[in-house]
Amino acid sequence: MARAGLGDRWECLLANDFDHKKCATYSINWGGEQLKPGDVRLLKPSDLPGNADLVWASFPCQDLSIAGGGAGLKGERSGTFWPFWKLIKSIANEGRAPSVIVLENVAGAVTSHGGKDFSAICKALTDEGYRVGAVIVDAALFVPQSRPRLFIIAVRSDIKIPKEIVGDNPMPMWHTRSLKVAYSKLTARIKENWIWWHFDAPAERTITLSDIIEENPSGVMWHTKEQTSQLINMMSDLNLEKLQKAKRLGRRVVGTVYKRTRRDVAGIKVQRAEVRFDDVAGCLRTPAGGSSRQLIIVVDGSKVRSRLISSRETARLMGLPDSYILPERYNEAYHLTGDGVVVPVVRHLAERIIEPIIKKQIRASKEAA
Structure with a gap:
């Protein structure tokens, strides 16, 4: 890169x-x-x-x-x-x-x-x-x-x-x-x-997160309703409020989610889903060593969908053109982009x-x- x-x-x-x-x-x-x-x-x-x-x-x-x-x-x-x-x-x-x-x-x-x-x-x-x-x-x-x-x-x-x-x-x-x-x-x-x-x-940057997200990505699939519900159930009250605020906008809003291990009020480690809707993705990281892969969440009114970010979308986040040839295997492509400049x-x-x-x-x- x-x-x-x-x-x-x-x-x-x-x-x-x-x-x-x-x-x-x-x-x-x-x-x-x-x-x-x-x-x-x-x-x-x-x-x-x-x-x-x-x-x-x-x-x-x-x-x-x-x-x-x-x-x-x-x-x-x-x-x-x-x-x-x-x-x-x-x-x-x-x-x-x-x-x-x-x-x-x-x-x-x-x-x-x-x-x-x-x-x-x-x-x-x-x-x-x-x-x-x-x-x-x-x-x-x-x-x-x-x-x-x-x-x-x-x-x-x-x-x-x-x-x-x-x-x-x-x-x-x-x-x-x-x-x-x-x-x-x-x-x-x-x-x-x-x-x-x-x-x-x-x-001033003109490209937004919404611009790089595909409706029909290659290599990844949209989650089922049950899977998306499970993801939402992992959110804290603060992150749930971010989700509700996005719903109230009444238009298509694209965000990203990372799963992270946090301590609850009792001091017990639990896995949380942390979301952001500032039209900027979180920092890509390599999936090695236990780091979670970034998820895409799309809110359109009351409708919420989620999935893994695609390897091509990660390449776009790194500024690579779509003509750049990526590894066929998802993890290899994610590792390549997450470890780049x-x-x-x-x-x-x-x-x-x-x-x-x-x-x-x-x-x-x-x-x-």
Whole structure:
């Protein structure tokens, strides 16, 4: 999805993922010539050809997320950052340090271990001669899905950055309170090399959740009346009131539902159905590890219908075009989309930050030649 967001003007030199099912989908859509499936720990500097303008990496978030075990960068999954970084340092020692590095992860990465994990990543980048900055972008600005994600954007210190994309102070839209708190805990040396990225907001989003929901989806079926009633019976009074309010509107209203385990007034764990009707879907998550799959609920007056969200609808929530080929199996498709990065978010960051830096570098190289 990062490749889809960067667009056709970019040439991919290497793609890597340890998940062979994801790699199969990548090959179908992009071809497998530049793809090297497998653990990043097994990659060698020779596997990374040429001098890359950009390295984009999304390492596992489980140990950094609120729902994770809290192991942080010492965890088996999120700790994958370190072998990745060892690889980047190896090509840097060969004089092939990438111009720009983007690291994407959950927003919780800035608070993991009291900010120590975020600080460790920034220190690694700074120690290797990069200036570093970060933003938190909620995909809801671009698609009807609530999905805040952290993007650490680092630029090699010898590269001149266009003045118009560097600010003196944080921007409320991109620099959240948690990010500013994390910044305050950085060392003086890292702060000296810090960048407050300054760029415009996107145009107002026009696509809504209703726009992407199909009446006759492929791969999933509408629930029976009994199944929908069971779902409604799992709602708390607060969520039932949301449902009644949607009914009173007297028109078609589309919402989403997640099943979550909550404690009741007696302190007993019970499964609840939590609904939202703000025309934005909840954050897609992978179904692995016990996370529930998101449900669609459609209210039209007194009539209520429900079903699983389809794999194509999840792809639309990620900004993928309908021409993008998804795995045939539902769980594989859901895992692919739930674990991805939103395409128009990547495009926005590329247009506003990455490409202006690379273009300026190319002009400077031509002038120096």
